[in-house]
Amino acid sequence: MITPQHHAALPSRRTVLRSALLTATAALSATYLAGCSPSSPRSGIPTSSQSAATTGSNVKRVLLAYFSRPGENYYYYYYYGGRIDLKVGNTEVLADKIGSRITCDTYRIQAADPYSSDYDAIVQRNVREQDTDARPAIEGRLPSLDGYDVILLASPIWNVRAPMIMTTFTEALDFRGKTVHPVTTYAMSGLDTTERDHAASCPGATIAEGFAVRGEEVKDADTEVEAWLRRIRLPVR
Incomplete structure (x- = not known):
């Protein structure tokens, strides 16, 4: 929840809904980017069981x-x-x-x-x-x-x-x-x-x-x- 620190008045309902939507969108974007990020360096001999889905x-x-x-x-x-x-x-x-x-x-x-x-x-x-x-x-x-x-x-x-x-x-x-x-x-x-x-x-x-x-x-x-x-x-x- 976003708490205003510099405004005496409570935010309007429209402002609250907009902030919630932006927060949800940011969270979804972060999850997507994390899923596409390169994996950490691998060690050992590669095997045929390793794939792009699991190693990046x-x-x-x-x-x-x-x-x-x-x-x-x-x-x-x-x-x-x-x-x-x-x-x-x-x-x-x-x-x-x-x-x-x-x-x-x-x-x-x-x-x-x-x-x-x-x-x-x-x-x-x-x-x-x-x-x-x-x-x-x-x-x-x-x-x-x-x-x-x-x-x-x-x-x-x-x-x-x-x-x-x-x-x-x-x-x-x-x-x-x-x-x-x-x-x-x-x-x-x-x-x-x-x-x-x-x-x-x-x-x-x-x-x-x-x-x-x-x-x-x-x-x-x-x-x-x-x-x-x-x-x-x-x-x-």
């Missing part, structure tokens, strides 16, 4: 699937076409940077017939696999994509495209309704054909903005990684 925003479950090869690598930019022996492959380094910044599950794609650490041997094998449109077998059980909304597919670029084992992976799973982001490490060619290749082998998926880092620069790519994750609207920890 859409929760995206993310799978980061990557293939990486250590050993002798060709470095074009800083090493002028020289070679360097890597204990950890460039794509694994990049996958670790991504995985440490967002909430996601990680799956490493490994060949049943391991790839050599010798650069020349890898070049020869990759040419054979590309020429024959091979599907190299993957070791172990493949993940289920059920419940995931976003899939990050990471690999090196070999002879202007992702290794054929990536097509083995994508063709074996159902990507319908998923958002796929290609991720690559490269010597000269960026994403090259990965967007087109994933579009062909992931029917029903949305191929969204990819990310490419020169292999020689991947260790210092923290700023670029975070900028890309923010552009594609994945919450950065």
Whole structure:
């Protein structure tokens, strides 16, 4: 109830009704705005049971699937076409940077017939696999994509495209309704054909903005990684 403090006369009936109406309207507006306000920050791993109705925003479950090869690598930019022996492959380094910044599950794609650490041997094998449109077998059980909304597919670029084992992976799973982001490490060619290749082998998926880092620069790519994750609207920890 509103009590006048500076008037000796009692308010008119019309004034009382108007004040009551304004009070009720303000209360209704406050309730509506409270219902639309952002929720507090969430913690932990998001699950498919969370929804916009209960959290205030859409929760995206993310799978980061990557293939990486250590050993002798060709470095074009800083090493002028020289070679360097890597204990950890460039794509694994990049996958670790991504995985440490967002909430996601990680799956490493490994060949049943391991790839050599010798650069020349890898070049020869990759040419054979590309020429024959091979599907190299993957070791172990493949993940289920059920419940995931976003899939990050990471690999090196070999002879202007992702290794054929990536097509083995994508063709074996159902990507319908998923958002796929290609991720690559490269010597000269960026994403090259990965967007087109994933579009062909992931029917029903949305191929969204990819990310490419020169292999020689991947260790210092923290700023670029975070900028890309923010552009594609994945919450950065």
